[in-house]
Amino acid sequence: NRMTIMAFDGKAPPGRDRAMSDDADADARLTVDRECLADRIRAIFDRFDKDSTGSLNRIELHGAFKTLIPSFTPVQINDYYKELVKGKDGAPVSREEFCEWILKGGGVAASVYKALMKETSDVLATSVREVFARFDQSGDGKLDMRELWRVFKSLDGQLRLQDLAVLSQELDTGGDGSVSVKEFLHWLRNSGSARATALARVIVKETGKAREARIRNAFRRYDATGDGVLDVAELASALKVLGSFSSDEIKRVSADLDRSGDGTVSFEEFSTWIKCGKGDGSVLKAKSILAPSDGDGMEAVFYNFCGPGQADMDGSNFRRLCKDCDILGTSIDGVTVDLIFSDTRVKDHSSRNIEFLQFEFALELLSEKKGVTLRQLRTQVLVQGAPKKLTGKEAQRGEEPRRPSFSGQSHPQLGGSQRKPKKSSSQKRVAALLKRSHEIPGEESWRRDVDNSKLWKVFGLHTAAGQNLKKLYQPPYVPRVRSSGSLAPAGASCQENSWTSPFEQAVSRGFKDHPTKGRNRVRPSAPMLAW
Numbered sequence: 048n049r050m051t052i053m054a055f056d057g058k059a060p061p062g063r064d065r066a067m068s069d070d071a072d073a074d075a076r077l078t079v080d081r082e083c084l085a086d087r088i089r090a091i092f093d094r095f096d097k098d099s100t101g102s103l104n105r106i107e108l109h110g111a112f113k114t115l116i117p118s119f120t121p122v123q124i125n126d127y128y129k130e131l132v133k134g135k136d137g138a139p140v141s142r143e144e145f146c147e148w149i150l151k152g153g154g155v156a157a158s159v160y161k162a163l164m165k166e167t168s169d170v171l172a173t174s175v176r177e178v179f180a181r182f183d184q185s186g187d188g189k190l191d192m193r194e195l196w197r198v199f200k201s202l203d204g205q206l207r208l209q210d211l212a213v214l215s216q217e218l219d220t221g222g223d224g225s226v227s228v229k230e231f232l233h234w235l236r237n238s239g240s241a242r243a244t245a246l247a248r249v250i251v252k253e254t255g256k257a258r259e260a261r262i263r264n265a266f267r268r269y270d271a272t273g274d275g276v277l278d279v280a281e282l283a284s285a286l287k288v289l290g291s292f293s294s295d296e297i298k299r300v301s302a303d304l305d306r307s308g309d310g311t312v313s314f315e316e317f318s319t320w321i322k323c324g325k326g327d328g329s330v331l332k333a334k335s336i337l338a339p340s341d342g343d344g345m346e347a348v349f350y351n352f353c354g355p356g357q358a359d360m361d362g363s364n365f366r367r368l369c370k371d372c373d374i375l376g377t378s379i380d381g382v383t384v385d386l387i388f389s390d391t392r393v394k395d396h397s398s399r400n401i402e403f404l405q406f407e408f409a410l411e412l413l414s415e416k417k418g419v420t421l422r423q424l425r426t427q428v429l430v431q432g433a434p435k436k437l438t439g440k441e442a443q444r445g446e447e448p449r450r451p452s453f454s455g456q457s458h459p460q461l462g463g464s465q466r467k468p469k470k471s472s473s474q475k476r477v478a479a480l481l482k483r484s485h486e487i488p489g490e491e492s493w494r495r496d497v498d499n500s501k502l503w504k505v506f507g508l509h510t511a512a513g514q515n516l517k518k519l520y521q522p523p524y525v526p527r528v529r530s531s532g533s534l535a536p537a538g539a540s541c542q543e544n545s546w547t548s549p550f551e552q553a554v555s556r557g558f559k560d561h562p563t564k565g566r567n568r569v570r571p572s573a574p575m576l577a578w
């Protein structure tokens with residue numbers, strides 16, 4: 048495992064090794080631990096590998112050389128690049144090629160090795176850069192305030208919103224709303240606060256080899272054959288079994304993970320993919336669920352409750368989390384959950400869903416309302432881990448009963464059965480009068496032919512509505528006249544000019560004009576029953 052790097056002692060080419068003659072003596076010998084060198088090269092590659100391919104292109108390699116040895120000129124770096132790719136112009140440089148180039152020896156290789164050891168010897172700085180690579184989604188080497196808050200919440204889940212605001216003000220010394228690696232390291236080392244010292248210890252403890260071990264354990268869980276290689280098709284099947292991913296999400300995750308397109312993923316590819324903080328919502332969701340190597344695993348629980356095809360949480364899933372995790376009680380009901388979800392400290396009113404950091408703020412408000420510590424509430428959610436399976440009628444229906452909520456979302460009716468609105472006494476009386484008495488048995492229709500001749504009694508003659516209804520639906524007065532022209536005496540029957548409503552005419556006819564045999568009974572048409 049140990050090799051010796053020999054520095055050439057011949058004449059250096061002009062403008063190349065001559066510039067390094069002070070750093071690389073002719074008889075210099077460097078004893079190298081191959082495993083240690085591989086770890087340090089991996090740290091450098093993870094730092095400069097912007098596209099997460101596991102290799103460095105010409106531009107990324109230029110940045111790495113300039114960081115390690117600032118005295119290198121662009122011409123020198125271009126010569127070293129050609130030497131590394133062995134004449135294949137435009138090809139990327141892998142970790143193995145870079146390691147073999149250093150082990151091969153030479154004045155430049157020895158100098159790069161010394162600079163590499165010096166750059167990676169600062170454990171805290173290496174750990175901070177690893178944290179930045181995980182949460183820097185833009186890839187600009189800085190963390191904005193939202194990204195910085197996520198870092199703090201992953202390191203210490205007990206930090207509250209007001210604590211995060213104070214810490215961000217302390218760190219943002221430039222006032223540009225972002226924090227660089229240099230500013231973060233300066234705060235950890237020179238602030239003198241107990242919180243900065245505690246966070247520095249946590250960063251060193253949770254990164255490096257400890258994080259690598261967690262990722263390796265996750266890799267072994269999905270390596271069914273134990274050959275050190277994951278089959279992308281089997282990994283896609285595992286994602287489908289988890290139930291938190293849609294078919295489109297599985298396709299995007301598989302394509303992002305298998306950049307080489309060979310259908311297999313090695314541990315190096317898997318580790319690089321997990322450590323990179325870039326990707327769309329489905330990719331970040333898969334990283335948190337497959338290998339929860341950051342924090343206490345709350346991010347994985349959040350994505351489990353988001354549901355398939357979603358990388359953020361709506362009001363319905365937030366209520367379901369509160370129900371499945373037994374957060375609902377006497378002090379917190381469904382309305383309280385809706386109010387917390389819509390609180391401006393969690394999200395603005397224009398947003399319908401919340402992301403993970405906003406979910407953390409909502410948990411803080413839930414703990415205050417429930418009267419328990421944030422640690423107790425987080426433990427309660429972490430123990431549940433995922434949504435409960437639907438049983439009984441809910442499983443047959445495929446979802447829980449839904450109703451509108453304060454959050455603008457339709458969500459399951461929690462904490463009881465859904466009640467029908469009660470009718471007033473007047474509504475019941477009107478419904479009884481409007482009920483058809485001649486409905487054909489077994490036949491249903493949206494049309495209702497009703498007798499409104501007594502509808503005025505519901506309102507009474509002391510109201511304008513009752514008076515108008517009686518005038519409208521009561522038969523008009525028609526003098527009874529005989530065919531001879533004389534008036535009929537009172538009480539005499541006269542059918543010639545008597546008035547009957549269309550409803551009474553239809554009832555008296557008994558639908559004689561329409562077939563009534565069997566099931567092909569035809570009801571009177573609307574024009575026939577019209578006035």
